[in-house]
Amino acid sequence: MEIPVIKMDELHGEKRSETLxxxxxxxxxxxxxxxxNHGINEDLMYKIKGLVNKHYEQSMEKNFYNSETAKNLGPDxxxxxxxxxxxxxYRHQPESNIHDIPELVRTTLPEYAEEVIKLAExxxxxxxxxxxxxxxxxxxAFSNPSVGIKAAKYPRCSHPEFVMGLRGHTxxxxxxxxxxxxxxxGLEFLKDGRWMPIPPTQGNRIFVNLGDQVEVISNGIYKSxxxxxxxxxxxxxxxxxxxxxxxxxxxxxxxxxxxxxxQYRFKDYLEFYSTTKFTDKVxxxxxxKMIFK
Numbered sequence: 001m002e003i004p005v006i007k008m009d010e011l012h013g014e015k016r017s018e019t020l021x022x023x024x025x026x027x028x029x030x031x032x033x034x035x036x037n038h039g040i041n042e043d044l045m046y047k048i049k050g051l052v053n054k055h056y057e058q059s060m061e062k063n064f065y066n067s068e069t070a071k072n073l074g075p076d077x078x079x080x081x082x083x084x085x086x087x088x089x090y091r092h093q094p095e096s097n098i099h100d101i102p103e104l105v106r107t108t109l110p111e112y113a114e115e116v117i118k119l120a121e122x123x124x125x126x127x128x129x130x131x132x133x134x135x136x137x138x139x140x141a142f143s144n145p146s147v148g149i150k151a152a153k154y155p156r157c158s159h160p161e162f163v164m165g166l167r168g169h170t171x172x173x174x175x176x177x178x179x180x181x182x183x184x185x186g187l188e189f190l191k192d193g194r195w196m197p198i199p200p201t202q203g204n205r206i207f208v209n210l211g212d213q214v215e216v217i218s219n220g221i222y223k224s225x226x227x228x229x230x231x232x233x234x235x236x237x238x239x240x241x242x243x244x245x246x247x248x249x250x251x252x253x254x255x256x257x258x259x260x261x262x263q264y265r266f267k268d269y270l271e272f273y274s275t276t277k278f279t280d281k282v283x284x285x286x287x288x289k290m291i292f293k
Contacts, residue, residue, distance in 0.1 A: 001191065001196070003030070003032070003033060003034055003196075003198070004022060004023075004025065004026035004030055004033040004034065005033065005034045005035075005036060005205075006019065006022055006023050006026065006033055006034065006035050006036070007019065007036045007037045008035060008036070008037050008038045008039065008119075008122070009037040010037075011126060020126060020129070020130055023126060023127070023130060024130040027127060027130070027210060027214075027218075027221075027222040027223070028221055028222055028223065029223075030191065030223075030225070031189075031209060031210050031222070031223035031224055031225035032189055032198075032207065032208060032209035032210070032225055032227075033207075033208055034205045034206070034207055034208075035119075035123075035177075035205060035206040035207075035208055036203070036205055038119050038206050039115075039118070039119060040112075040115045040116065040119060040204075040206065041115060042204050044108070044111060044112055044115060045112075045179060045204055047108055048105070048108050048109065048112045048179070048240060049179065049182075049238060049240065051104050051105045051108055052105065052151045052153070052238060052240060053153075053238060054104060055102045055104045055105065056086060056153045056236070058104075059102065060086045060153065061086070061153075061155065061236075064086050064155055065155070069082055069084075069163075070155075073157075073158075073159050073162055073163055074159055074162060075159075075162065077162070078162045078163070079162060079163040079164075082163070083164060083165060083166045083167060083229075084154060084155065084157055084160075084163045084164065084165045084166075084231045085152055085153070085154055085155075085165060085166055085229075086152065086153045086154075086155060087150055087151060087152035087153070088101055088102065088150075088151055089101075089148055089149070089150050089151075090105075090109050090113070090148060090149045090150075090151065091146075091147075091148045092109075092110060092113040092117075092147040092148060092149065093145070093146060093147045094144060094146055094247065094248075096110075098110065105151070109149060109151075112149070112242075113147060113149055113242065116147075116149075116177050116242040116244075117145075117147055117244065119177060119206070120145075120147075120175050120177060120242070120244035121139060121244075123175055123208070124138040124139050124142075124174075124175065124244075125138075125139070127214075127222070131218055131221060131222075131255065131257075131258060132257060132258075132286070133255055133257060133258075137255060138174075138214075138217065141217050141246070141250065141252070141255070142174060142213075142244075142245070142246040142247060142250055143246060143247045143249065143250035143251070144247040144249075144250075145174070145244055145245060145246065145247055146173075146243075146245045146246065146247050146248060147242065147243065147244055147245070148242070148243050148245070149240060149241065149242050149243070150239070150240075150241045150243070151239075151240050152238075152239040152240075152241070153236050153237065153238055153239070154166070154184075154186055154229055154231055154232070154236060154237040154239065155231070155236045156231075156232060156233065156234065156235055156236045157231035157232065157233065158233065160230060160231040160232060160233055163231060164228060164229065164230065164231070165186055165228070165229030165230055165231040165237070166228055166229035167228060168190070168226050168227065168228040169226065169227070169228070170211065170212055170224040170225065170226050170227075171209065171210075171211035171212065171224060171243070172211055172212050172213070172245075173211040173212070173213055173243050173244070173245030173246065174210075174211050174213050174214055174243070174244050174245045174246055175208065175210060175211065175214065175244040176208065176209050176210070176211060176241055176242070176243055176244070177206050177207075177208055177241070177242045177244065178206065178207040178208070178209070178239065178240070178241045178242075179201070179206060179239075179240040179241075179242075180198075180200065180201050180207060180237070180238060180239050180240070181200050181201065181235075181237045181238040181239070182200050182201055182202075183200050183235060184200060184232050184234070184235040184236065184237040184238070185197060185198070185199060185200055185232065185237070186229045186230050186231065186232050186237045187207075187227065187228075187229055187237075187239075188227060188228050188229070188230060189209070189225050189226070189227040190225055190226040190227065191225070195228070209224070209225060209227065210222055210223065210224050210225070211224050211243075211245065212224045213245070213246050213252050216252055216253070216254060217252060217253070217254060217255055218254070218255070218258060219254035219255065219258040219259055219260075221258060257286065258286075259289070260285055260288075260289065264288065269288065272284075272287075272288060272291065
């Protein structure tokens, strides 16, 4: 199976309808996809990756390998409750922690965050459109979105069979946009009951996955998917994940247009079903909701 690839520039022009459908299918059937032609400055992407790698090498790597977890890892010390990870978190909005992050990235991370926010907002608009909602629905539902960036390295590991880089989980928030390593793999997503490796980034693609709140707001039409990181024997993997999440005071609930009808008699549904059996299920539920208010 090939991971869906969405070319953002094709949302304008002759391929708009086809691209909207590709995006809808990716959100509904996969919960993750690649983005190409996304508009984020490529020089900025290279710069932020280089700075995070430099900070890791100068200030994090030695301390990590001197930790008890790293020194004792082996057959007699299988680690199940700790992640093989070095990271720091930059909170961009609503309240910034700019003075708590490494000085090396204090200028570039905010610049990068602003670019990714624009991309996340464009995605939120077309996802809302695909769900049959007003194009600003998701942005409004997020109510002053909070944005943060987790910059992480998953260090080279001599015994990857005894530890996880990052344990399996779904993301709690909204839309996650990942800039990752060009060479070292490790990210895996659960697809149809099997762990599917996500290859290293090629050509400045951005990898996107959906969080739990998008699944809730879409009434389960769009999916958040469990994922994990496995460490690598041959290299350290870079991950720069931007989280475009609901604001802390946002009240999250399924969009009213997408909820099932509150109640109806089964025989009435069957009568309606007999004339709509071969139509789209989601459209049928939406129509049923209007008929049986």
